[in-house]
Amino acid sequence: xxxxxxFFGILFLILSCAPKNQEQKDEATLKxxxxxxxxxxxxxxxxxxxxxxxxxAGEWKGKEIPGISEWIxxxxxxxxxxxxxxxxxxxxxxxNAEEWVKLAKFAGMKYIxxxxxxxxxxxMFHSKASPYNIVDATPFDRDPLKxxxxxxxxxxxxxxxxxxxxxxxxxxxxxxxxxxxxxxHWDPDLKREPLxxxxxxxxxxxxxxxxxxxxxxxxxxxxxxxGMTEEAAKALQAEVDKYPEMLxxxxxxxxxxxxxxxxxxxxxxxxxxxxxxVCMTMNTSWGYKKNDxxxxxxxxxxxxxxxxxxxxxxxxxxxxxxxxxLIPEPSVERLKEIGQWMQKNGESVYGTSASPFxxxxxxxxxTKEAESGNLLYLxxxxxxxxxxxxxxxxxxxxxxVYLLTNKKQKFSYKFEGEDLLIHAPxxxxxPINTVVVVKxxxxxxxxxxxxxxxxxxxxxxxxxxxxxxxxxxxxAVLSGSGTxxxxxxxxxxxxxxxxxxxxxxxxxxxxxxxxxxxxxxKLNVKxxxxxxxxEIPATNDKFEIVNLGEIEINETDDKIISLTPVQENWxxxxxxxxxxxxx
Numbered sequence: 001x002x003x004x005x006x007f008f009g010i011l012f013l014i015l016s017c018a019p020k021n022q023e024q025k026d027e028a029t030l031k032x033x034x035x036x037x038x039x040x041x042x043x044x045x046x047x048x049x050x051x052x053x054x055x056x057a058g059e060w061k062g063k064e065i066p067g068i069s070e071w072i073x074x075x076x077x078x079x080x081x082x083x084x085x086x087x088x089x090x091x092x093x094x095x096n097a098e099e100w101v102k103l104a105k106f107a108g109m110k111y112i113x114x115x116x117x118x119x120x121x122x123x124m125f126h127s128k129a130s131p132y133n134i135v136d137a138t139p140f141d142r143d144p145l146k147x148x149x150x151x152x153x154x155x156x157x158x159x160x161x162x163x164x165x166x167x168x169x170x171x172x173x174x175x176x177x178x179x180x181x182x183x184x185h186w187d188p189d190l191k192r193e194p195l196x197x198x199x200x201x202x203x204x205x206x207x208x209x210x211x212x213x214x215x216x217x218x219x220x221x222x223x224x225x226x227g228m229t230e231e232a233a234k235a236l237q238a239e240v241d242k243y244p245e246m247l248x249x250x251x252x253x254x255x256x257x258x259x260x261x262x263x264x265x266x267x268x269x270x271x272x273x274x275x276x277x278v279c280m281t282m283n284t285s286w287g288y289k290k291n292d293x294x295x296x297x298x299x300x301x302x303x304x305x306x307x308x309x310x311x312x313x314x315x316x317x318x319x320x321x322x323x324x325x326l327i328p329e330p331s332v333e334r335l336k337e338i339g340q341w342m343q344k345n346g347e348s349v350y351g352t353s354a355s356p357f358x359x360x361x362x363x364x365x366x367t368k369e370a371e372s373g374n375l376l377y378l379x380x381x382x383x384x385x386x387x388x389x390x391x392x393x394x395x396x397x398x399x400x401v402y403l404l405t406n407k408k409q410k411f412s413y414k415f416e417g418e419d420l421l422i423h424a425p426x427x428x429x430x431p432i433n434t435v436v437v438v439k440x441x442x443x444x445x446x447x448x449x450x451x452x453x454x455x456x457x458x459x460x461x462x463x464x465x466x467x468x469x470x471x472x473x474x475x476a477v478l479s480g481s482g483t484x485x486x487x488x489x490x491x492x493x494x495x496x497x498x499x500x501x502x503x504x505x506x507x508x509x510x511x512x513x514x515x516x517x518x519x520x521x522k523l524n525v526k527x528x529x530x531x532x533x534x535e536i537p538a539t540n541d542k543f544e545i546v547n548l549g550e551i552e553i554n555e556t557d558d559k560i561i562s563l564t565p566v567q568e569n570w571x572x573x574x575x576x577x578x579x580x581x582x583x
Contacts, residue, residue: 036259036275038158038218039247041351042110043309044342045158047279047318048100049115049286050144052086052122054323058289068472069320070287073120073169074177077186080170083120087137095325097147101155103327107335108342108349111158113221113316116145116210118162118287119177121170125214129205132170144325149214160219161210165203165236165252166195166228173198175227199232207239217243222251222258229253249277260314265471267304269498271311271354278308279316282331284472288320295330298337299432303364305338305349306379306433310364312354341432344405348377348435356446358500361463361481362389363433373399376438382481383428389436391420393447396440404435411436418447450558452502458509458580460499460561462487465578470494490573493565499578500560503553509580511548513563515539516574522566527551527559533566536573543576550583 049070058069060076067075073083104112117123123133125145135143145161152159168174169185172193176185185192211217220240225233233253240248250258260275267278282301283292296304301317308315319331327335342349352366363381367374374396380389401422403409412423422436451460462478463485469475469492476490476497487497511525513536521536525548534548553559563578 032259035245035247039111039260039314040275042158043314043349043352044107044109044305045111045113045160045277045314045316046104046107046109047113047162047286047316048321049118049162049318050321051115051118051124051287052083052090052120053118054092054288054321055086055090057323058285058291064291068285068287069289069292070115070118070120070285071177074186079187080190083170084132084137087122087132088139090134090138090323091140092144092321092323092325093140095142095144095147095321097144097151098154100148100321100327101151101157103332103335105155105157107339108346109157109317110350111160111218112148112152113160113162113219114145114148116161116163117168117206119164119167119169119224121164121168121174123206125210127206127209129209130202145210145214153215158218159214160221160247161214161217162221162223163203163207163210164223165199165207166225166232167223168198168202171198171202173201177224177226179227195227195229195232196235199235203232204235204239207236211239211243211246217246219247219249221249225251225253263313266469267308268311268313269466269468272313276312277314277316278304279318280304281318281320282334286318286320288322288328293330295334298334301334302338302341302432303379303381306364306366309349309352309366310355310379341430345433345435348379348404348437352377356444357392358448358450359464360392361461361485370439373397373439373441374444376440377404378422378436378438380434380436381432383424383434384481387424387426389422389424391422391438392449393418394420394444395447396444398438398440400437400439402437402439403429404437405429407437448502450500450502453504453582456582458501458503460501460578460580461485462576464499465575466498466500468496468498485576487575490565490575491571493567493570496562496564497575497578498560498562500558501580503556503559505582506553506556508550508552508583510550510583512579512581513546513548514543514576514579515546516541516543517571518573519571520569521571521573522569523548524564524566525549525551525561526564527553527561538571543574551580 053070053072056072058064060072065072065076116125121132126135126143127133131137134140149159166175169176172191173195247259250261260277263278265280282296284294285292305315319327321327348366352368355365357365362384364379366377401411401413414421451458451464463481467476474492476487476495478487480486515536517536517539519538523534525532525534530551532549536546
């Protein structure tokens with residue numbers, strides 16, 4: 001009986017403890033969800049890179065310096081004393097915080113993140129911790145971040161400050177871009193000191209200032225933890241911990257995740273299992289660079305925003321103001337055009353969840369839960385030529401199908417097998433992105449349209465590929481859809497293609513591509529731990545089927561296959577599809 005009593009006592013203890021632990025875990029998750037709610041709903045924000053580097057604007061002593069403008073001090077290896085002289089002429093008298101905020105609001109942006117101190121060490125706010133700041137060191141004698149904070153509060157825009165916590169090229173204890181390789185600072189007159197001298201003497205005091213003096217920040221955006229130590233990170237995190245509702249990103253210290261991750265200059269091919277935000281430039285440079293005319297079109301930026309939202313992420317889109325304090329006109333034009341689209345279609349972006357579909361060759365999908373069902377926002381980039389919008393593998397009761405910008409514009413529809421077919425008029429409502437809303441009942445199931453084995457073949461068209469372009473450089477682009485889709489401008493050897501497919505049968509497969517190549521080129525084919533090098537011959541300006549070789553599939557599950565150019569042997573290649581043929 002004693003043993004039986006002991007058994008039930010232990011059992012009771014286990015059962016009483018388990019729900020409590022689960023409850024604590026759920027409470028932590030719910031608390032984090034509540035903290036992130038506004039940010040997840042926002043989907044769209046403005047990044048601002050502004051500082052002394054706007055004066056040289058990419059040139060030093062009459063020479064154009066390669067790379068992004070805010071890195072000019074490092075790229076041109078400018079001595080600290082010479083760079084400091086820029087403060088004498090920094091006088092952005094045309095700066096108008098309210099105009100910036102009103103422009104962001106018109107564009108549909110819900111928050112702004114601005115550089116309070118970049119890697120050059122110059123503070124864009126009034127700092128008592130260092131005289132190297134815009135109020136004490138320049139003729140401007142105003143605190144632009146205080147004016148921005150006031151304007152954001154006035155117009156209902158959330159505010160974040162970027163702070164370069166590790167790299168500070170101005171300070172003896174600050175880190176720099178090649179410190180982890182053991183290379184010396186480029187300025188021999190800057191006598192080095194321990195990192196913690198800089199952290200305790202400047203970084204921590206300045207972080208306290210920006211957290212205390214600007215009405216409460218919504219976001220603290222760290223950057224480049226090069227040379228960062230856990231000791232330094234803990235000193236800064238101690239200040240952050242005083243503001244539990246403030247969000248921070250994942251760049252304070254490499255092992256620490258923060259509240260959200262920050263893919264830079266590229267959009268992940270699929271959604272991620274955590275909160276994420278793409279930071280992206282409109283041209284190439286973050287800071288103002290007068291000769292950088294590599295502007296993305298408004299069309300590509302609108303589609304990028306939607307692509308990111310369809311994967312459950314946010315877009316932080318950058319502007320680089322001039323030394324006078326003006327946002328460059330090409331940026332203004334694009335923000336206004338984005339705003340015009342968002343004013344009509346913002347419902348399909350704000351507060352939405354990721355797409356439930358694997359791939360939609362004609363565009364993207366965002367979703368919301370409605371009171372009596374679900375809302376599928378179908379973002380149509382390319383109208384099918386036959387006038388039929390095919391929504392693959394949708395099992396749901398359809399209540400309504402209409403145009404978001406005109407709910408009286410209804411669409412007829414029918415089911416064909418597992419697919420919903422929406423019959424659209426021949427007119428294209430919006431050449432950039434037409435949003436068609438499908439209202440369903442509560443119950444909704446999706447069957448994946450992932451490429452799989454049919455008649456001994458696995459066909460992977462161009463519009464099912466994930467294009468991994470480099471952050472900086474020439475980008476491969478997709479045009480068309482379905483059997484007419486093609487990846488063009490595949491010039492940069494750093495750009496790779498990936499397809500996900502389902503391998504229903506093990507065995508050997510021949511790999512064929514339909515390609516057009518200006519010259520003989522080579523690429524690496526990789527699937528799991530298997531890889532091979534294949535050659536693509538010149539095709540004389542026409543598409544031809546090329547055999548890449550054979551590859552073995554051992555296990556029947558979802559696979560990823562990638563094509564990566566060989567740097568030394570690569571030209572301009574166009575690709576329409578990759579096909580695996582069972583041997």
